[in-house]
Amino acid sequence: MTALVTAASRAATALEAARDHLLALQSPEGWWKGELQTNVTMDAEDLLLREFLGVRTAAETAEAARWIRSQQQAGGGWANFHDGPADLSTTVEAYVALRLAGDPPSAPHLRAAAGLVRDLGGVESARVFTRMWLALFGLWRWEDLPVIPPEIVFLPPWCPLNVYDWACWARQTIVPLTIVTAHRPVRPLPFGLAELRTGRRPPSPPRTSVDTAFAALDHVLHRYERRPLAGLRRAALRRAAEWVVARQEADGSWGGIQPPWVYSLVALHLSGYDAGHPVMRRGLAGLDRFTIREDGSRRLEACQSPVWDTALAVIALLDAGLPRDHPALDRAGEWLLREEIRGPGDWAVRRPGLAPGGWAFEFDNDGYPDVDDTAEVILALGRWGRPAARDAVRRGLRWMAGMASRDGGFAAFDADNTRALCLRLPFCDFGAVIDPPSADVTAHVVEALAAEGEARSPAVRRAVTWLLRAQEPGGSWFGRWGANHVYGTGAVLPALAAAGVPPAAPCVRRAVAWLEAHQHPGGGWGEDMRSYRDPAWIGRGEPTASQTAWALIGLLAAGERGPSVERGVAWLAGTQRPDGTWDEPHYTGTGFPGDFYINYHLYRLVFPVSALGRYLQAREGTR
Secondary structure, eight states, X not given: OHHHHHXXXXXXXXXXXXXXXXXXXXXXXXXXXXXXXXXXXXXXXHHHHHHHHTOOOHHHHHHHHHHHHHTOOTTSOOBSSTTOOBOHHHHHHHHHHHHHTTOOTTSHHHHHHHHHHHXXXXXXXXXXXXXXXXXXXXXXXGXXXXXXXXXXXXXXXXXXXXXXXXXXXXXXXXXXXXXXXXHOOOOOOSOXXXXXXXXXXXXXXXXXXXXXXXXXXXXXXXXXXXXXXXXXXXXXXXXHHHHHHHTBOTTSOBTTBHHHHHHHHHHHHHTTOOTTSHHHHHHHHHHHHTEEEETTEEEEOSBOOHHHHHHHHHHHHXXXXXXXXXXXXXXXXXXXXXXXXXXXXXGGGTOTTOOXXXXXXXXXXXXXXXXXXXXXXXXXXXXHOOGGGHHHHHHHHHHHHHTOOTTSOOOSSOSSBOOGGGGGSTTOOSSOOSBOOOHHHHHHXXXXXXXXXXXXXXXXXXXXXXXXXXXXXXXXXXXXXXSSHHHHHHHHHHHHHHTTOOTTSHHHHHHHHHHHHTOOTTSOBOOOGGXXXXXXXXXXXXXXXHHHHHHHHHHHHTTOOSHHHHHHHHHHHHHOOTTSOOOOOSOOEEEETTTEEEEETTHHHHHHHHHHHHHHHHHTTOO
């Protein structure tokens, strides 16, 4: 008994320090925002964009190059996540950016990088998007890239492979790329990349009949590109440019994320928008808000997450026992209410009769509210409990429930965005390009609906059925937006509990057993990003504060109070920094499974605060 009291005391001390640290990070306006760290392609492509537009400065180049150099691995390459393997395309883009900055190919760090690129197959094996960047500067032939004709903007929403068959982030990238690939511009650089070439064509994977059909279609499109129908091509380019301009956000971005942003600027430049045009000025100026400068270096965030971070912070602080009328929670709640999106967006193509109401991830992304953020904001505002939030919560519930896919599950941005044919196109060799339902998003929706008294609603029943079908044979759930099965399982268990699934249910017992089996001997949990490609890594990796917290949240929701929980709490308390937060260099957020990963700097704080708070409440019998 004394040991348990001591453990609770240590947890309470850790929670108090973490809570105070989190409170100190709140902005005067009421929001929280941690850095969203990714890989150096953000910085390399920013330099290439500025070079293409003719606005690159020596100071920006030197600062970005300093950051890129600092992230190079001992073996010469650049990875997509901390301690990950070198990635070929990331290394190629970093290499070109450093050549642009004036680093000679004879420099030891570039010699090492070039050797690694050749070992990994050379630029010939780099992804299509990387070779498109090279083509902009005459370092790759446009003729050797897949064709993306701008005429696709005329395909109606019912037609296969129309732009709304793509996930929102993909369609916002593909539409401007149709403009770029139609123009096939070349702005030569004063250097080549012979040192990165192997002279060998990469081996082709086995082809199915669908792959063969698309290869044939690409051959036909290449022939069409030589002599497109002039009137149709002009109309398509005009329509595509109008489509792009119409989706620019108030902060100058496109979707609040880097890929469509940079390609939209290139596309509009090719469409006749000069650097002084208001659209271009806003686009370039907006990048400054995504730029972090420190110690003489400069790096870009791929995105920013203030709505997400603020909702999670509110939930965490309430879990920590902060009173609902605390000034920090009032400021956060009022800010979240101001961020509600009341207008239509691309989601309405699939749900035209659905009234708007929801929240996006970013400061400015009014065209793309998402289901996941809306669920977390509803949970936060519902627990905040102010009368002023009732109408916004009601609108958010209605919109969120209306975004269910036909199978009962929920995706992040669109409903029924499941056209697997999109994955087979020749230029789709990077990232997720569709947005099917996922366990983590569906679980958050279930939890939000149940918190608002809808636990017995048809939407919740169908979503719970979807979750039960999606459980892996080993007992876990796949994590689409966080790494990976620890995240998915930690999200689903609280949702099942909220929906009334008893702790003794077989699905819950199997999930608990999976979590307990994957706990480190020291008490923490970790799962490496390689788990998205290599099943041997599922549930394995260096323990982190955020992943340990996810596992604890799941176990506590399942009614667990035993040694696994105590050891997990002790690990959190024992690894806490003196300032109340945790070190977490490992990435635990997911952009595109298998390709693009994120280190959310606030995850290491908000989730442990929630886990420790829920643990202490469970010990007191209040949860």
